[in-house]
Amino acid sequence: MNKFELKNFWFYHSVIFGLLILSCQTHQQLQIEIEFWTMGAEGQHIEKLLPEFKKSHPQIDVKVQSIPWSAAHEKLLTAFAGQSTPDVCQLGNTWIPEFQVVDALLPLDTLINKSSVISSNKYFKGIWDTNIIGEKTYGVPWYVDTRVLFYRTDILDLAGFSQPPTTWDEWFEISKKIRLLSTAEQPKYGVFFSTIHDDWAVPVILIRQNNGILLKDNNCYAAFDHPATIEALEYYLSFFSKDLAVKKMTEVSNLYQAFADGVFSMLITGPWNVNEFKKRVPHINGKWSTAVLPYKKNYTSTAGGSSLIIFNNSKQPEAAWKLIEFLSKDSTQMKFFQLTRDLPAVKAAWELAKINNDTLMTAFYQQLENVEPTPKIAEWEQVAVKIQEHLERAIYKELPIETIVQRLNQDIDKILEKRRWLLSKDLISN
């Protein structure tokens, strides 16, 4: 009796246990969880879009984690080192080369070729280009940004100009005239070039507008002694030496207030500041506008923004790709713009959301057709910081241009030494 019951006991239990395992497995097969990391404010807004994705893909659970921009780069590299990267991730598009070189990113070409939603011709050319390294595509643009000229229409009027500058010469001329409007209690400068976080942006833009080059020989050596590069740097520095650009940060402790006070009348900055100016200094609404950058040999600007990427060690690349496709649909892109005011990467969404109806935004659309990515090397950030550092010193100490260029070349060549070695040993491909 006893023995029989025991047998029964084991029998039923093994059946129940087996069923449990089976049910777990089937459950797992049905339900897929993917992890999605976003940065900054996008994280909170994305939650509002996900219910729609859940409706069309009930078997995919998306776990969103939002990380602050200031910690994002470090956190992603640490996650990669510790092999705990998410499936899908938002990545600043200047970071793609860095993550590509460590083989962290999944090439998306086959997925893009099969896709009915995503194709390169729906995007701004220069922006799409930031995702291509060598022959392969590693990301899909999510939202875009670039730098344009913000200017005070009323002050330019006072100085005798009814239009924003369209050429470098005009730009300098207008700055000089505005400087003459200064009063004893309120100095008025033409331009403010600093963007606090990436002061390298303006000089790099100017160099490329003059067809100058930053790096040469497959991005292995610095080329700041290129005549066109020197010319562009001289132009940039002349704004400071002729006292037309704000030099002392004391005068612009608050960017928005300083623009409203007329401390400077022209500023090169990005789309996020359109709303900031409207919100923070509403009393100058209508007294400022935006325009594409002044022209030298071209008027290219920076190709900024964020892309969506899939990490190489994702176990669910198909599900991850479905999420990317969803986020790239025209309608999702439009809603995303309405939630975040981040400029959509898909051109069709600009029409859907009627973004160009706002005259302040048309300059961005025009400028986005003329953007160029920064050199696609892992060391770009270090190079950019060096440019910033040396130019900052040049502005404060007024060094001759030859010295600046020579020091820049020296320092940047040192940074690129590793890259040259890796290429010579075929340890990296591009």
Added chain:
Amino acid sequence: MKTKLFTPYFFIAPALLTLLIFFFLPVSEAFLMSLTDFDIYSLSSLKRARFIFLNNYLQLINDPIFWKALFNTCYFVLVGGPLTILMSLFTAIALNSKLLRFKKFFRLAFFMPVVTSLVAVAVVWRYLYHPRFGVINYFLSFLGIDSIDWLGDPKWAMPALIILAVWKNFGYHMMIFLAGLQTIPDYLYEAARIDGAGWWRQLTNITIPQLAPTTFFVTIMTIIGYFQFFAEPYIMTQGGPLNSTLSIVLYLYQHGFRWWRMGYASSIAFILFFIVCFLAMLQMLVRKKLEQS
């Protein structure tokens, strides 16, 4: 007999083991790393790292920014350190005096900054230092001093951080000094008073010599702590303007975690380690000499 010898090791084994796993192993690994050019490329494959012996250290010697960071750190330690110690000694003596009322309140007030999170403190001090709307410049304007761009001017950024650090840290050492003051027996002062010693004589001949061991401890802790100057510039200035507040640890952090040049960052860490070790030993020697004489 044998077991008797073995027993103490058995008891310290957990501590030794933890030290071995969490200190000696990582430190030796870091040292090995400082002999390589381990960087972001090497993250995916160790083939992309080279063993370069002392090249990182040689490169450091030729790195003007490293020297700038070292200079900044020394500036901070040499100015901020004595200021902190004097400030804490002074407040401790004041709080210990029998004349002062509301002692508990002051003790709490002075200790408050120590327990407050530096991030919160930094936000408030950024307002205080604001060149246009800051309270500090407002008060200075009464003295006829022009507005100072505390955090934006390369000349003033470091003094600004020193003032902040002194304010933040003196409370802790003040407590230690207070404890030290309370161990000085009253009869010494009584005897001194009978002999006709004034306040100054009492201070220089009793209080300060009697506080020597405490001062020694406080000095060592301050120097070690201040050499690791990091959070203040990290939060307030990011090392700027013009690298005027770049400290060694911040420079190390930038190389290690911003650019992922772990090899180079490790070599900076070791140089810092040797400096602190050397100073601690030097101080120990000086103290021994003083005790003997």
